[in-house]
Amino acid sequence: MPGTLFNLAEKQSVANRFVAELRNIEVQKDRMRFRRNLERVGEVLAYEISKTLDYEPTVVETPLGSSTPLLSSQRIVLATILRAGLPLHQGLLNYFDQADNAFISAYRRQHKDGSFTIQLDYVSTPSIEDSVLILADPMLATGASVNIALKEMMRFGKPAVLHVVTVIASVAGVDAVRRQYPYAHIWAGAIDEELTAKSYIVPGLGDAGDLAFGEKR
Numbered sequence: 001m002p003g004t005l006f007n008l009a010e011k012q013s014v015a016n017r018f019v020a021e022l023r024n025i026e027v028q029k030d031r032m033r034f035r036r037n038l039e040r041v042g043e044v045l046a047y048e049i050s051k052t053l054d055y056e057p058t059v060v061e062t063p064l065g066s067s068t069p070l071l072s073s074q075r076i077v078l079a080t081i082l083r084a085g086l087p088l089h090q091g092l093l094n095y096f097d098q099a100d101n102a103f104i105s106a107y108r109r110q111h112k113d114g115s116f117t118i119q120l121d122y123v124s125t126p127s128i129e130d131s132v133l134i135l136a137d138p139m140l141a142t143g144a145s146v147n148i149a150l151k152e153m154m155r156f157g158k159p160a161v162l163h164v165v166t167v168i169a170s171v172a173g174v175d176a177v178r179r180q181y182p183y184a185h186i187w188a189g190a191i192d193e194e195l196t197a198k199s200y201i202v203p204g205l206g207d208a209g210d211l212a213f214g215e216k217r
Contacts, residue, residue, distance in 0.1 A: 003162070003183050005174065006048060008041075009190040015044040019189040022167060023205045035087040035212045038138060041167050042091020045187045049134065049163055050095065052185070077128050077159070080136045081106050081149055084209035088136045088167065096134070100126045104149045120148055129157030138208040140169035140188070142199045143176030150181060163187060168204055170195045 008015055018037045021027040028034055055070040079102035080089035093099060102125030133153070137146055146164055164177060167189040174186055194202035210216065 001183065003178070003181070003185040006045075006185070006187045007191050008044065008048075008188065013044070015041060015189070018044070019167065022189075023203065028206065028211050031212065031214075038087035038167060038208070038212065039091035039094070041189045042088040042136065042165065043094055044091075045165050045189070046092045046095035049165075049185075049187060052161075053132065074160075075100065075131045077102055077126060077131045077133050078136065079104060079125065079133065079149070079153060081145055082122075083213055084138050084207075085136045087212055088138050088165065092134060092136055092165065099134075100131070102126065102128070102153065104152065106145050106149055120152060123152050125153060125156050127157045128153060128159045130160045131157070132161045132163070133159035134163040134165060136165045138167040139201060139204070140164070140166040140173035140177070140186075141195060141201050142170075143173040143180075146173075146177055147180045150184075161185070167208070168192060168201055170201045173201075 009019065018040045022034065022037045053072040053074055055072050057068045058071040060067045060069060076096050076099040078089060078092050078096060078099045080086060082103055082105045093101070102123070104120065105122035106120045135146065135149060140146060162181060162184045164184050165187045169186070169188040169191045171191060171193055172195045174191065177184055177186060192201050192204060196202060
């Protein structure tokens with residue numbers, strides 16, 4: 001079955017204020033607030049993803065009796081692309097606190113002609129076989145980083161369900177992921193139409209990693 005596309009910006013939600021502050025050039029000066037807003041968007045999207053999991057009645061003993069809530073027993077693996085993805089990952093982990101975790105080091109290597117390639121240096125992951133795999137990357141521009149990260153992760157098993165979580169996506173990035181992984185469910189805080197010749201999202205929000213942790217040298 002083809003994956004679904006969830007665009008938070010189309011919903012009436014307090015979370016749209018978090019995305020608005022992430023974009024706001026004045027609010028961005030507060031690095032701690034920027035990281036916290038990335039985290040809060042992750043929390044909101046984690047809640048939305050939780051609605052898609054499988055649930056079954058589970059008996060829980062209380063001091064005065066027992067309760068039978070519906071709980072999910074699916075194994076979740078939360079993966080993130082370093083470094084920009086860390087606050088978003090933490091937001092997801094706040095809700096999926098029993099999840100296994102995976103980390104991927106990938107970055108753009110710029111060439112003199114203005115083009116770039118994605119360099120993947122490091123992957124630390126448990127088996128993802130038959131898991132619910134959730135990959136977090138705050139900016140889905142061309143989709144190249146996500147596609148390369150997923151290709152690498154598929155060496156560690158085949159997930160039962162695949163989710164990609166991002167704060168700002170471009171239409172081109174969404175299309176690129178869907179071409180490679182048509183069954184992936186994509187969850188975005190907002191989706192922008194324009195992608196520049198240098199592959200920056202417009203209006204976007206800038207470089208999420210630099211805004212969260214400081215400019216790279």
